[in-house]
Amino acid sequence: MGYEWLAVALQALRGIDPAEVTQVLGARRRRPVPAEAAGVLLLTVWGRTLMGRPLIVVIRQTGDFDYVIVGAREMDEKQLVQFEQWEAGQS
Numbered sequence: 001m002g003y004e005w006l007a008v009a010l011q012a013l014r015g016i017d018p019a020e021v022t023q024v025l026g027a028r029r030r031r032p033v034p035a036e037a038a039g040v041l042l043l044t045v046w047g048r049t050l051m052g053r054p055l056i057v058v059i060r061q062t063g064d065f066d067y068v069i070v071g072a073r074e075m076d077e078k079q080l081v082q083f084e085q086w087e088a089g090q091s
Helices: 006-014 018-025 078-090
Strands: 002-005 029-039 040-048 054-061 066-076
Touching: 002 006, 002 018, 006 066, 018 040, 018 054, 018 066, 029 066, 040 078
Parallel strands: 002 066
Antiparallel strands: 029 040, 040 054, 054 066
């Protein structure tokens, strides 16, 4: 899979290093969750960085195996609980 950054998404990162985003996208254990915004189909990828930081990365498919990174943010408390439940159910 190939990932490219939307320039505006890269500039909009606040408190998140681009390397952390790539760590989540490349994580062995990550949870894909479909999403939609303004009629555009997106995919959110819930995962942890190498240091364990829980992030949600938003991507949009642009080709068979190509994606553009739309944004990233930390999970809120409710999302973290959901993610930890998902993690607990994984082997």
